[in-house]
Amino acid sequence: MAKQARAIQTRRMILEAAGAVFDEFGYESATIAEILARAGVTKGALYFHFASKEELARGVLGEALTTEGVLPQESRLQEWVDIGMVLAHRLPAEPLLSASIRLSADRKARDLFGTSWEGWIDFIAAQLAAAKDQGELLPHVDVRQGAKLFVGAWTGIEIVSTALEDGETLESKIAGLYDYFLPAIAVPGALRGLDTAPDRGARVWESYQAQHAGEATEGEAGGER
Amino acid sequence: MAKQARAIQTRRMILEAAGAVFDEFGYESATIAEILARAGVTKGALYFHFASKEELARGVLGEALTTEGVLPQESRLQEWVDIGMVLAHRLPAEPLLSASIRLSADRKARDLFGTSWEGWIDFIAAQLAAAKDQGELLPHVDVRQGAKLFVGAWTGIEIVSTALEDGETLESKIAGLYDYFLPAIAVPGALRGLDTAPDRGARVWESYQAQHAGEATEGEAGGER
Known part of the structure; x- marks a missing residue:
């Protein structure tokens, strides 16, 4: 369970680093090396979660539809x-x-x-x-x-x-x-x-x-x- | 005067071709060769009007603020x-x-x-x-x-x-x-x-x-x- 929580956290760190790199450089110019450097994880950890830059982009887009932080209202x-x-x-x-x-x-x-x-x-x-x-x-x-x-x-x-x-x-x-x-x-x-x-x-x-x-x-x- | 009109027309043809190529490929991947092919003008004609891809992009952006086609209205x-x-x-x-x-x-x-x-x-x-x-x-x-x-x-x-x-x-x-x-x-x-x-x-x-x-x-x- 603790191991699973760590994996989720690592995945999140990688996605956040990928988001920052895509945001700054655009998809074409973004490199896995730059994402690795920002995420501060090993290459093995990154490739365990995401096999390619394409998968990283899909992962980033998968997080885009979020209403986290919104509370139910009567209206x-x-x-x-x-x-x-x-x-x-x-x-x-x-x-x-x-x-x-x-x-x-x-x-x-x-x-x-x-x-x-x-x-x-x-x-x-x-x-x-x-x-x-x-x-x-x-x-x-x-x-x-x-x-x-x-x-x-x-x-x-x-x-x-x-x-x-x-x-x-x-x-x-x-x-x-x-x-x-x-x-x-x-x-x-x-x-x-x-x-x-x-x-x-x-x-x-x-x-x-x-x-x-x-x-x-x-x-x-x-x-x- | 006729010569000047032709030059204006050529410039316009080049800009339109550049617009189409930037629109389709994005700035990074757009090439002068592709713009040349679409404009159907000589390399000399293109470089006479625009010295670089950068200048072509500036030229395209220069055409963006247009109200051509709008007629004065009372309201x-x-x-x-x-x-x-x-x-x-x-x-x-x-x-x-x-x-x-x-x-x-x-x-x-x-x-x-x-x-x-x-x-x-x-x-x-x-x-x-x-x-x-x-x-x-x-x-x-x-x-x-x-x-x-x-x-x-x-x-x-x-x-x-x-x-x-x-x-x-x-x-x-x-x-x-x-x-x-x-x-x-x-x-x-x-x-x-x-x-x-x-x-x-x-x-x-x-x-x-x-x-x-x-x-x-x-x-x-x-x-x-």
Whole structure:
């Protein structure tokens, strides 16, 4: 069990190093040697988990569709806001996440591995459909169209953001995106209660971490009993 | 004069070929040989206009900030819609335009050449400011923030669109983007008269072409007199 936990941790370290290298150099120019150097693991350990650069890229993309840090909310629209805001909070500190956008935007890498965009669109469409079922959306809203536009817009704002040196955080921009999108889709009643402040992602992420830390401690305590 | 016109045409042919090659292969893998083959010009002609692959990329990016095809409108909001819709109409048929997005999204190419995003943001912000001066925008709207979000969203929707095989045109998606953004920024009176139909770009582009063709004919007739 401890051995398995270590293997999971090693795999994670390798993926994070691969994410950083893909993010910085792009898929073509990234080398296994550079990933090895950053991961600080042996060649044997890397090849045990990933047989090739292709498999590393697939591994990185496999981590891209994550809602870790999002907590269930009564309002499904608030949950949708939290998904985008937590990601905007996490992404600048997690090369594994930004790398998946770089790989998806790179036409050559995309032809090899596909993207996580279809998965994201399905996920966001389901989230918006749940909000609609709860009466939070205007009746004419096409949830699939909304999900497509949102995933495209979120992605583009991140990509353009990395090129602009305007001192504005990604969180602040994505908060703005929600403020632009929401009046077009939400019923006024649902709109009023929503929290789209730029620090929403950070607050939700901290609550999640605190809750998660608590659970881990409980688990350990349970083991000692 | 005829010689100069030919030189302009040759330069344009080379840029269009370069756009197609950058778009397909990315900056790194694009070769001058491939660009030459597609342009159907001599090596001498190419090097007369562009000394290197770098200069070709700069030339392609130099063509990216274009509002060709947009006609003046009484409503500056309608003009803003037309800018995005004409571009959505033109881009799938003009590799020169899509190549500039590919080059800007490629971190290595971007480090070498910069992007046209800052220019686009300035331009859209000025357009929205003019709409605001005419009383078309809600008073709280921050035109610069709106321009940044719009340029990011437009770009991302184009990038994601090329990866999705959903049979939906870019024009239809960008029309959807305007329908999402407009209620957040426009006063209800301005909103009602706007044309954001998916074929808006095609119609404006055709009017522009017809007008332009008329002007060229008039010019020639004038020369004969």
